[in-house]
Amino acid sequence: MRTIKFLLQKEFRQIFRNKAMMAIILAVPIVQLLILPLAANYEVKNINIAVVDNDHSEYSQKLASKIIASGYFRLTGFNTSFKDAYKLIEEDKADLILEIPHGFEQNLIKENEQKLFVAVNAINGTKANLGGVYLNTIIKNFNTDIRVQLMAPGKFTIRPTIEITSSNWFNPLLNYHIFMVPGILAILVTLIGGYLSALNIVKEKEIGTIEQINVTPIKKYHFILGKLIPFWILGLIVFTLGLLVSWLVYGIVPIGSIYLLYGFVAIYLLAVLGLGLLISTFCDTQQQAMFIAFFFLMIFILMGGLFTPIDSMPGWAKVITKFNPVSYLIDVMRMIILKGSGLKDVQNHLYTILAFAIILNSWAVWNYKKTS
Amino acid sequence: MKQFITFVRKEFAHVLRDRKTLLILFGLPVVQIMIFGFALTNEVKNSKIIIVDYAKDITSQEITVKIGASKYFEIEKSVLTPERINSAFKEGKIKLAVVFPENFSHDLFHQNKASMQIIADASDPNIANTLTNYLSAIIADYQMQLNGSQLPPYRITTETRMLYNPQLKGVHNFVPGVMALVLMLVCVMMTAISIVKEKETGTMEILLVSPFKPILVIISKAVPYLVLSLVNVTSILLLSVFVLDLPINGSILLLFGESTLFIITCLSLGLLISVKTQSQQTAMLISLMGMLLPTILFSGFMFPVENMPVPLQIISNAIPAKWFYIIVKSIMIKGLGFSFIWKETAILFGITIFLLVVSLKNFKIRLA
Numbered sequence: 001m002r003t004i005k006f007l008l009q010k011e012f013r014q015i016f017r018n019k020a021m022m023a024i025i026l027a028v029p030i031v032q033l034l035i036l037p038l039a040a041n042y043e044v045k046n047i048n049i050a051v052v053d054n055d056h057s058e059y060s061q062k063l064a065s066k067i068i069a070s071g072y073f074r075l076t077g078f079n080t081s082f083k084d085a086y087k088l089i090e091e092d093k094a095d096l097i098l099e100i101p102h103g104f105e106q107n108l109i110k111e112n113e114q115k116l117f118v119a120v121n122a123i124n125g126t127k128a129n130l131g132g133v134y135l136n137t138i139i140k141n142f143n144t145d146i147r148v149q150l151m152a153p154g155k156f157t158i159r160p161t162i163e164i165t166s167s168n169w170f171n172p173l174l175n176y177h178i179f180m181v182p183g184i185l186a187i188l189v190t191l192i193g194g195y196l197s198a199l200n201i202v203k204e205k206e207i208g209t210i211e212q213i214n215v216t217p218i219k220k221y222h223f224i225l226g227k228l229i230p231f232w233i234l235g236l237i238v239f240t241l242g243l244l245v246s247w248l249v250y251g252i253v254p255i256g257s258i259y260l261l262y263g264f265v266a267i268y269l270l271a272v273l274g275l276g277l278l279i280s281t282f283c284d285t286q287q288q289a290m291f292i293a294f295f296f297l298m299i300f301i302l303m304g305g306l307f308t309p310i311d312s313m314p315g316w317a318k319v320i321t322k323f324n325p326v327s328y329l330i331d332v333m334r335m336i337i338l339k340g341s342g343l344k345d346v347q348n349h350l351y352t353i354l355a356f357a358i359i360l361n362s363w364a365v366w367n368y369k370k371t372s
Numbered sequence: 373m374k375q376f377i378t379f380v381r382k383e384f385a386h387v388l389r390d391r392k393t394l395l396i397l398f399g400l401p402v403v404q405i406m407i408f409g410f411a412l413t414n415e416v417k418n419s420k421i422i423i424v425d426y427a428k429d430i431t432s433q434e435i436t437v438k439i440g441a442s443k444y445f446e447i448e449k450s451v452l453t454p455e456r457i458n459s460a461f462k463e464g465k466i467k468l469a470v471v472f473p474e475n476f477s478h479d480l481f482h483q484n485k486a487s488m489q490i491i492a493d494a495s496d497p498n499i500a501n502t503l504t505n506y507l508s509a510i511i512a513d514y515q516m517q518l519n520g521s522q523l524p525p526y527r528i529t530t531e532t533r534m535l536y537n538p539q540l541k542g543v544h545n546f547v548p549g550v551m552a553l554v555l556m557l558v559c560v561m562m563t564a565i566s567i568v569k570e571k572e573t574g575t576m577e578i579l580l581v582s583p584f585k586p587i588l589v590i591i592s593k594a595v596p597y598l599v600l601s602l603v604n605v606t607s608i609l610l611l612s613v614f615v616l617d618l619p620i621n622g623s624i625l626l627l628f629g630e631s632t633l634f635i636i637t638c639l640s641l642g643l644l645i646s647v648k649t650q651s652q653q654t655a656m657l658i659s660l661m662g663m664l665l666p667t668i669l670f671s672g673f674m675f676p677v678e679n680m681p682v683p684l685q686i687i688s689n690a691i692p693a694k695w696f697y698i699i700v701k702s703i704m705i706k707g708l709g710f711s712f713i714w715k716e717t718a719i720l721f722g723i724t725i726f727l728l729v730v731s732l733k734n735f736k737i738r739l740a
Contacts, residue, residue, distance in 0.1 A: 020654050028661045039669045039680050046678055089535065090706060092698070113527045122534035123544045123705055127676065132532050133505065143528045150526055162480065162511055163487040166504045168494030169461060179496050195660075199653055283392065286652050287565050291396040294557075294660075299403065307674065308412045309499060311419055311467075317411035331464060338495040341462040 007226030050077035050085040050094040057105035182333040183306040197276025198293035235269040255340030274360030300326040379592035408546040421468040427476035548700035549673025552693040563642030568655040621707030634696040637724040644731035667693040
């Protein structure tokens, strides 16, 4: 116990001595938390649309103004030819072209049917998809309006209609920040914990001070614990700061138990620090440790379900996410903070992370050799 | 010249000796392409839902079957009571609940009107929105069937064409993004770290007192990374053509030219970081947090720039990767020529000159 105390004293002194690092460790997460949710906004709005109106009728103009009034679209061109509009797409000034053919109004009334042409710049798949869906919904509404206008009232409501009321739980205003902030907090805790621990032991190797420790009677697990605890405390501090920022800036207060949240993050940090230490024991230079840590964290974060739903992944990818600690944390953060899930709901996640923590740390202790 | 070649050989030896890092550098783009190409999709499908059916009549069952047949939804088998909707949401098992009230069929055919409820887990707003839309479409479809084949009058139909990417694949968006990211990683981080490392281990002094010009010391450090990056660009392009079936529509020569320009931009950025920092850890964290994250954020390949608040949109203009991303997208996917991207190229060129001037001004040939 005394040995660990002295080791901790050494580690803390080294951490606090490096002022630049301390500043980065504490400031960067806060800045990221302020900027990332603003940037990571997948709400699709401000879709740039170019309208080619070959009809110049009352209806075509009504349709155009209905589209603009919806709030999703921004009119960037009111062109006379499709070719001009296409040029806007090539220059990235328009995402969508709506072409209203000549004789739109006349055909609609006389022949009961008329086609509209929509061309979407589909390089960005999500945006193209949603933009197309929005536009179609607006056109459909416009169609219903016209039908109601043209037909005698009453004739239309005789058919049996299913009315759908939809409600959005846990986030009624569909605020995207509320969704992103807990996930980003999870990423920050992972990054700080993973990198700092990965770089730490290997630094002692690179400068050679590890030899001095190796010749002392310090036990292997003492050494690993001495490295683990300071970063564990640091990780919890960063997490607390992050929670404060999300409360002060985004007004997000965890609905579930805060103790449960801390308990989970505490165990999770052990797992992530274990991963870092393990990488550290495998490497010889900081550069190596850095790249290997980057490699794994990158995969973990991309496949963690922060940006894209895990449900939509193919089977083999879903299997990989089972071995991805980050996906558990992101999941649990969202569950506890947004939905108020309790211990019973997250206990499976908890056991899995605990297993990760034990395996990774034991491996790190085992792999750290005092003799070279 | 002979001196220069010797120095370049020394740097190559450094890079090639570190097998683990080398493996990561070549493996990273491959893994990223695989993940982005095959694992990640913005498409929403296989979402788990529950159906709380009080009506248990023919209409509600027909709708349930229709929902179950759609690829978007997976109906959870367990029969749930309404009290359990809440806990199912909390366990994170379901994304959506559909509630049919009692007498659903009866109301529909006798009063010509019946209502049903959709409850979505909106902690992810986009998924909630998409799923609600899909479900409404299925029900509207059912209603059409119900009303027989008679078509309503005054129909407006739309014919939608998806340009450049008819299958709405994510590949088109991220291949240029992965290119920017990998080049950024190799050039900025590796250059910065390898120069700072010489400072940290004290060998920089030895290099500086040699008769070799200090500026050439730096240039020779950059050469291996330039070569490495070009290899990476080639492998990414080969992967995207042969594995992801994403053809290069524009000129390959132009693409490589622009890539080289961007590589030089990144190298000068790495140089600037190395000039300003003293320890490897600081250099790493600065290039990671200060360079890599903004690249991911602001280049527009993961997050739509046009959705960001105006100040962030202005900041994004200073990120070189954003311009490179636009250039690659234009050449590779749209197949446009130089006349469409000269503006972006000029901006990238300007940023490079600026970075080079600043870092050379700060470059000290004497150590403190």
